[in-house]
Amino acid sequence: MRRDPYLMAALASAALPGAEPTRVQLLDTSGADLDLALVQDDRGERHVVSAPRGPAAGADLEREAAALGLLARLADPATGVRLPFTVPAVAGWTPLPEGGRAVVTTWVPGDEVDVAALRPGPLATSLAHALAVVHGLPASAVDDAGLPVWSASEVRDRRLSELDRAAATGRVPARLLARWERALEEVRWWRFSPVVVHGDLDGTRVLTDGREVTGITGWGSLSVGDPADDLGWLAAAAPTEALEAVLAAHAGARHEPLDPALAARARLAGEMALARYLLHGAALEDDDVLDDATAMLEDLEASLDDDDEMGL
Structure with missing residues (x-):
């Protein structure tokens, strides 16, 4: 109650x-x-x-x-x-x-990010720099704090487990399951260097004054893992030009070798967030959440072009 x-x-x-x-x-x-x-x-x-x-x-x-x-x-x-x-x-x-x-x-003040309205410009650049700062935090400190530390192979294994459990609900369209399985079998995608990640970002947790990111909330999934997890919400809902601007500014701020599969993994993370939402509903035995997640998965499946293979 x-x-x-x-x-x-x-x-x-x-x-x-x-x-x-x-x-x-x-x-x-x-x-x-x-x-x-x-x-x-x-x-x-x-x-x-x-x-x-x-x-x-x-x-x-x-x-x-x-x-x-x-x-x-x-x-x-x-x-x-x-x-x-x-x-x-x-x-x-x-x-x-x-x-x-x-x-x-x-309480952290600020306005939520309207992801669908995001455009290249100061806010996209500020968001990229904010993510770069998080991704540059010392991984050893996360480990010392007893928070999760995942290798690249462990990240992939967790995704595979989510796929299997989501499939077992019978609520995920077969086309999506096959698409995600192909992505997880693409070995070259999963050769990345783990970094500190927020792990559960969306537009409600990134706060802004309209030009810059002023606050970030919802840190319960802080861990060492895949930087793509912090970009999945953008890959799922932001305009293509905004996502590309964030990726470019993020790469420039990180001063690290380019990860050629980052955008593809981000898109996978954004899509599979719906599977995690479905599993959340199953764990709570909440029919409203289950039905909502099922409808969103069906909408995602219907929105995909026949030749849309996520960079495979």
Whole structure:
């Protein structure tokens, strides 16, 4: 059962001694097993309260708190790392009666990115540079923090596992399954150097003032893995010229050898995000999510041209 605004305010008050909540707005969690609320206190400060509804969501929330702690340590002036955007900071927490804990983080202002309206220009360049900074963070720090570290072959194996599990639902069009299988069998695509990745980006988690990226939220999937995972949302929904501009600026900012398969893997990641959404619905036994994911998969299948082979 979803927690009401009064309970979310009480959790914020318990996590932030001395702060008196004056306004509470429940936030849409889109099928996640999590309650979220934006709380403003009597000092005018705003925080986000996150309270899991079950153990799995609680584990996800703990991973995000660990990731935010790592980012705070990395962004310390003594490290020489500078994040060109704001990330949430853990401001407090409070135990829940049923076990686990609610976590309170600072609110990050900004407008969500309208991916379909993205064009080459300052915002696309800023986005590319923001991703390049994330991808340039020290992988050893992620490992030391106990967060996942995946090799290129392990990334591919995880994709294959997702493919098998999505196929077992019987809800993925056969054409998509065959297309993804061909991509995963393309060995040359999977010879990349793993980097630190956000791992779960979309237009709601990249915040902007209209010209620059000002904040990035939703860090629960921070890991070492495939940089294409952070570009999948763009490959899925951004205009071609915008994606190409981001890829070009990203390559220039990284000063690394060009990855010729990055764009193709990004497109695969964007498409298979729908399979992960389907699997999420299956794990929650949520028929609404399952039906929504099925409809999106069918729309994707219908949108593909006969000669569209994702660069194969």
